[in-house]
């Protein structure tokens with residue numbers, strides 16, 4: 212079976228960026244945290260030196276400190292990580308066509324037939340590694356997996372971390388996967404682990420030995436079949452996905468854990484989400500608010516509307532939803548805004564009843580977006596979001612697994628133009 216995919220997964224990406232930029236951190240245990248002002252948060256990344264002591268993504272800061280009192284805690288800096296990510300993609304793209312960037316530290320390419328012989332594929336992987344070392348930095352390493360399908364290539368990239376290079380061909384399946392845990396496989400979460408265990412599948416070996424109909428029964432759908440084919444190296448087409456939501460969520464810093472702080476942060480996130488709508492060419496027909504009060508109480512409220520990308524119209528709906536919030540609730544600790552029911556501009560039918568006022572409003576939004584583009588995202592904002600905009604620790608740009616932020620839309624720093 213031909214080696215068709217080359218998958219690249221960076222090793223402890225955020226921590227290694229910090230180590231590359233600050234020589235004093237090299238060889239040291241480092242953990243990246245959302246804020247240095249609170250001990251009640253979790254590590255969002257850890258260097259290999261910290262991982263060696265059991266500190267990993269999700270370890271609480273207080274636990275990390277108790278395991279390693281000398282650990283270097285660094286506040287996450289998304290602008291920096293995204294800028295380096297962009298250089299990385301360009302560096303790899305100069306050698307191999309990058310088919311898809313899956314997250315800030317994961318991407319893959321399809322190997323053309325002439326690169327599929329194992330020796331050639333290995334050479335390409337080594338070429339990528341040395342270009343990264345030269346152009347990005349020797350402390351930012353990647354593990355590369357090469358296999359007949361993307362699924363196995365991704366697993367291969369996890370086998371020999373850090374700085375690994377693993378080729379898995381059909382002949383060495385499934386034994387090549389033996390060192391992995393079931394939970395290392397994308398698509399096997401805690402619930403699926405229980406279902407697999409109940410069916411007598413406790414490790415990768417028994418999973419690979421299970422026949423297709425058994426996996427279909429365990430998954431309860433055709434997904435089980437897809438999984439069986441993937442696991443056996445067969446290259447099946449990806450399921451088509453549509454962009455279905457745009458959203459932001461934020462754990463409130465202590466200074467914004469109040470009714471007005473939550474309200475203002477919601478408005479700030481809504482402004483960002485609407486800006487992303489306009490830049491990416493989408494309209495939304497559904498606004499969802501989520502607020503966590505205290506540590507247990509979750510409140511959701513949603514509203515449908517005619518398709519729009521107008522911040523002011525959606526702000527009014529946000530205010531309407533906010534009025535129905537629980538009054539006796541504890542202090543808000545986390546807020547989220549999601550825009551769903553997205554349609555692309557090409558499928559959007561403007562209202563027959565568009566007024567002169569609507570046209571003026573669209574023009575105003577366009578001008579406001581231009582000002583933000585030129586002078587930074589905090590140069591202009593609606594009064595409702597002022598409290599959050601003025602707070603230096605509110606809603607910093609963050610990097611989700613499936614969305615690399617556009618620095619020009621989501622960062623507080625201006626990237627493409629000079630300040631006046």
Ligand SMILES: [Mg+2]
Pocket residue numbers: 220221222223224316
């Ligand atoms: Mg990684």
